[in-house]
Amino acid sequence: MNDDFITPLLAWFSQEAADLPWRNTRDPYRIWLSEIMLQQTQVSTVIPYYERFLETYPTVHDLAAASQDELLKQWEGLGYYSRARNLHTAAKQIVSEYNGQLPTNADELQHLKGIGRYTAGAIASIAFGEAVPVLDGNVIRVFTRLFDIADDVRQQTTQKRLWQIAEELIKAVPEGRAGDYNQALMELGRTICKPQNPLCERCPIAEHCLALKNNVQNERPIKTKKPPTPHYDVTCGLIWNEDGQLLITKRRDDALLGGLWEFPGGKIEEGETLEACLARELREELGIKVEVGTLYMRVKHAYTHFKITLHAFNCHLMANSPPPSCHDCQAFQWVSVSELSDYAFSRADRYIIEDLQNRQYRLL
DNA sequence: AATGCGGGGTA
DNA sequence: TACCCAGCATT
Numbered sequence A: 001m002n003d004d005f006i007t008p009l010l011a012w013f014s015q016e017a018a019d020l021p022w023r024n025t026r027d028p029y030r031i032w033l034s035e036i037m038l039q040q041t042q043v044s045t046v047i048p049y050y051e052r053f054l055e056t057y058p059t060v061h062d063l064a065a066a067s068q069d070e071l072l073k074q075w076e077g078l079g080y081y082s083r084a085r086n087l088h089t090a091a092k093q094i095v096s097e098y099n100g101q102l103p104t105n106a107d108e109l110q111h112l113k114g115i116g117r118y119t120a121g122a123i124a125s126i127a128f129g130e131a132v133p134v135l136d137g138n139v140i141r142v143f144t145r146l147f148d149i150a151d152d153v154r155q156q157t158t159q160k161r162l163w164q165i166a167e168e169l170i171k172a173v174p175e176g177r178a179g180d181y182n183q184a185l186m187e188l189g190r191t192i193c194k195p196q197n198p199l200c201e202r203c204p205i206a207e208h209c210l211a212l213k214n215n216v217q218n219e220r221p222i223k224t225k226k227p228p229t230p231h232y233d234v235t236c237g238l239i240w241n242e243d244g245q246l247l248i249t250k251r252r253d254d255a256l257l258g259g260l261w262e263f264p265g266g267k268i269e270e271g272e273t274l275e276a277c278l279a280r281e282l283r284e285e286l287g288i289k290v291e292v293g294t295l296y297m298r299v300k301h302a303y304t305h306f307k308i309t310l311h312a313f314n315c316h317l318m319a320n321s322p323p324p325s326c327h328d329c330q331a332f333q334w335v336s337v338s339e340l341s342d343y344a345f346s347r348a349d350r351y352i353i354e355d356l357q358n359r360q361y362r363l364l
Numbered sequence B: 001a002a003t004g005c006g007g008g009g010t011a
Numbered sequence C: 001t002a003c004c005c006a007g008c009a010t011t
Helices: A006-016 A028-037 A043-056 A060-064 A068-075 A082-097 A117-128 A137-146 A156-170 A178-191 A274-286 A338-342 A347-363
Strands: A231-239 A246-250 A265-267 A290-302 A307-317 A331-335
Touching (some): A006 A178, A028 A043, A028 A082, A060 A082, A117 A178, A156 A178, A231 A246, A231 A290, A231 A347, A246 A274, A265 A274, A274 A307, A307 A347, A331 A338, A338 A347
Parallel strands (some): A231 A307
Antiparallel strands (some): A246 A331, A290 A307
């Protein structure tokens, strides 16, 4: 494997590295946090979350002492909420078992919740200077172009081969520069070696790029297509009580959007009306009987694996309904419209909340 | 080895 | 619309 690109890549990074918040620190806690937030999430999306998060939790001790609800409220909108739950678990573990210090090498880091091979390599190389590789979407794209690799990168054998390449190359990186080199590869992928229309004329290692030489840079990496995602109709209840409060429920940790709050409801079944679906879901989930009233609004939303149309109905408890009890949720709560802002909700529910609060505001 | 897991940006 | 993003845990 030709490693001649390493020197010009490092030189480019020294000159052109963007000034990102997590590059102004050597604090392993901050490096760790940035790497978790950056999983499957673009740099520009992460920055405001990262800065706000560190104001709230400046140290791993502050994070370990947080409540899950408070933490998820901080994470609200960032997605992949298991990252926040795992971060919390790991923080508590670091405080109780590691004396408040992160492990200092990649192998030990991988024992912590939410840290896999990529994240362990990133933290170990950036925070501790260990000569270990990283392989993320950016690096995969750079490598498949640099070495003109035409294999399907979704295949396990290709992933293995790419990790082997990464392992070989890191050995040729100058002592103490592994963190810079790994960041340089990712930054090149993010800013120059982009998925579509890469900026090869500005690439510092273009003369080493086999895909460019073969004029196939736009056809790398090769990925098999994913099947189209299904669409579901989902209902939820805006269940009002006499005090103008709404009933919300907290989702189970092992579910989609685990730990977030929601307006209770669920997915429609074959041949079922929306109203019947909602009445059934509320009976199953909370053991309550409701009168399903008018449609409040519909929200369309796309998840990774499916799309939904969320139908929100005004409801109230029937006089002979049992009080709510959690059958398939962690908790429930009656809250006013303005108090909804204190709880972490998914994007789809936040559209509804925004509308509820706007209408309330206009009435005042 | 395959699948589930969010939400926003981009062309 | 479809693809992409500083991937990981679970089964």
